[in-house]
Amino acid sequence: MKALITGITSYDGYFLSQFLSSKGYEVHGVIRRNSFKSFGNLSLLPDGLKKQINLHEGDVKDTSFINRVVSEVKPDELYHLAAQSFVAYSFENPPSTYDINIGGTLNVVNAIRDYSPNTRLYFAATSELFGKPETVPQNENTPFRPQSLCVAYIMIKFGNLWSKPKLTKLLLMTNFIFLGEK
Ligand SMILES: NC(=O)c1ccc[n+]([C@@H]2O[C@H](COP(=O)([O-])OP(=O)(O)OC[C@H]3O[C@@H](n4cnc5c(N)ncnc54)[C@H](O)[C@@H]3O)[C@@H](O)[C@H]2O)c1
Numbered sequence: 001m002k003a004l005i006t007g008i009t010s011y012d013g014y015f016l017s018q019f020l021s022s023k024g025y026e027v028h029g030v031i032r033r034n035s036f037k038s039f040g041n042l043s044l045l046p047d048g049l050k051k052q053i054n055l056h057e058g059d060v061k062d063t064s065f066i067n068r069v070v071s072e073v074k075p076d077e078l079y080h081l082a083a084q085s086f087v088a089y090s091f092e093n094p095p096s097t098y099d100i101n102i103g104g105t106l107n108v109v110n111a112i113r114d115y116s117p118n119t120r121l122y123f124a125a126t127s128e129l130f131g132k133p134e135t136v137p138q139n140e141n142t143p144f145r146p147q148s149l150c151v152a153y154i155m156i157k158f159g160n161l162w163s164k165p166k167l168t169k170l171l172l173m174t175n176f177i178f179l180g181e182k
Pocket residue numbers: 006007008009010011012013030031032040058059060061080081082083084085086100104124125126127174175176177178
């Protein structure tokens with residue numbers, strides 16, 4: 001099995017890349033291109049494991065890059081973790097947050113539709129999707145009850161995409177709040 005992880009240098013990417021490697025996956029990851037290389041949390045992985053991960057440098061906002069990496073790798077599973085995930089910054093700079101979190105996600109979804117339709121997509125999203133859930137913990141069957149207009153709007157936008165016949169393997173979930181040393 002082949003997995004592609006956007007935001008592989010993230011906190012969650014550290015755990016996910018270890019988990020998938022331990023299951024025998026061929027792991028590919030997108031890292032943001034900078035003037036200097038920054039491996040983030042990946043630098044904490046054991047050297048042997050780091051060498052096994054195939055890295056692709058680019059930005060999720062870059063449509064042609066995402067199209068290229070998805071069409072080249074054709075992953076069985078794509079884990080979309082790349083995001084501007086710092087809530088306080090999203091209030092300071094909404095346009096940049098929108099471009100990365102919404103534009104970047106649209107790029108990923110469209111690339112799967114156009115270049116690798118059998119890929120299953122996990123989108124990390126936000127716990128705001130569940131709003132005030134009646135059941136704890138939540139799972140794939142927990143109904144969405146967003147309390148924020150913004151989250152409801154985004155869900156409608158993505159809902160329009162899901163209804164397109166080709167894109168049926170999308171799992172919109174939220175990562176849970178992890179507190180740890182890494
Ligand atoms: N960790 C949690 O408790 C939690 C809870 C709910 C949702 N989430 C979601 O899960 C995902 C991972 O969370 P995290 O806390 O590990 O994130 P993080 O902030 O540690 O990492 C974000 C990652 O996204 C990458 N990234 C940001 N902008 C990019 C761009 N334009 N192009 C390419 N890569 C880019 C960064 O390089 C980094 O690897 C995020 O989408 C986050 O919103 C996390």
